[in-house]
Amino acid sequence: MTSPNLTAIWQQEPLAKFSVYTQVQIQHLWKLANEIKQTLDASVQDGIFYAGKENNLxxxxxxxxxxxxxAYEVVRTMSHYSTCFSESYSAEVVAFKKQIATLRMPFAKLQFQGSDKPINGEASIYSMDTEAKDLSFRIAEKIFSVRPLISEFERITKEVKLEDVLFDLRSAPARES
Structure with missing residues (x-):
């Protein structure tokens, strides 16, 4: 039987039912995301990106x-334990993982997925949108913008319902082959 205190915590932080450590990691990613957005907001003035003394760029x-x-490691772990989640929630996590995986490889290894060759231009900023106060990266003809990626991760991790978290990862049922 689950204690009433645990149930109350899980109501506020459903992913803690899956893994307290994952929930802590997610909370740190939310904090980092807020810092990124605040720095972007503070760096754009009068339609111009100002690097400032701290080199905000x-x-x-x-x-x-x-x-x-x-973010990739969190969703990779969650997708690995997909049986811990409802089918619909698991599908959202997997879809986000596929999206961010394309950006993660150049950021992590300076290579495209499936290639041992270094990428040209490294993982450099492709464009700055001063109106949206956003930056973009172009990887293999796909554009990734900072704010929409952060927003999608936050939506997936903040709007999860307790009923979507079926099991603690330590008691995850085996995946069907």
């Missing part, structure tokens, strides 16, 4: 690089 790039690696 490098800060956003570095923080987003770290956020991508962390």
């Amino acid at each position: 490098n800060r956003v790039y570095g923080d987003f690089w770290l956020w991508v690696l962390g």
